[in-house]
Amino acid sequence: MNAASAKHVGAQLLGEIEEGSLEELLDSFRVNLTGGSNSIRPCIPIPALANIATRYHKATQSTPPPVLSVSGRYLQLLYHLISTLIAEPYNYTVVVVDADSRFDVTRLVNSRFPGSTVSSYPAQLSAIRHVYVYRPARGQDQVRAAVAAAGEWMLYGAHGSRAREWWGTVVIGGSGTGGGPSVKGDINAGWKGWVKVEREEIEGFPADFSVEEALRDREKRQKVVDDAGWVASSRVGSYLWRDN
Secondary structure, eight states: OOHHHHHHHHHHHHHHSOOOOHHHHHHHHHHHHTTOTTSSSSOOSSHHHHHHHHHHHHHHTOOOSSSEEEEESHHHHHHHHHHHHHSTTTOEEEEEEETTSOOOGGGGBOSSSTTOSSOSSBBOGGGGGGEEEEOOOSSHHHHHHHHHHHHHHHHHSOOTTTTSEEEEEEEESTTTTTTOOOOOOSEEESSOOSEEEEEOOOOOOOTTOOHHHHHHTHHHHHHHHHTOOEEEEETTEEEEEOOO
């Protein structure tokens, strides 16, 4: 290749580089050095969330399980993640051990935009039969027994998801009433966790905003509130998604 051709190819390559902050570039480089966002198991098929899990476990020198420990309004993240796991192209099956009796399997399907192929909740109605929900009594012994029974059933039981890969077990409320160590699932969710889920913050009205202006813009304001996303934040980064 002569000098002119090399210069032309180099310019093309530079032109194809996406713009991004130095922090994003360094984060991507660090994740690649540690084996990529799917270096932890079970893998999380949402790259930004997988990157957070990878960086957290590297920073704390911890090893899953759990791959994520979620607090706050954790159900919103669980619906988003599990819906993604059981939908195309991943087609996993998932166990949920719900000691709080709050998990609603119908929330895995997008009710606002049914049939949408680009959604934070991509699962179709037919896929939710591959989510197995156990609701043991509260208490570590009961939750631990349910986790063990669910694992045995998924491995050896005559269930309807044998053709799918079992992704893992989500434990909700596994710390019991005694405040001891949580029963470990592949994801733990409860009153404490290193990932906190909250509603996306919406800016308030300006200080000089009049009552008349507020009333005039209330419909527009309500739409902004209704369209607010969810944020899963941690010491190593955050992830935002919307209910679309």
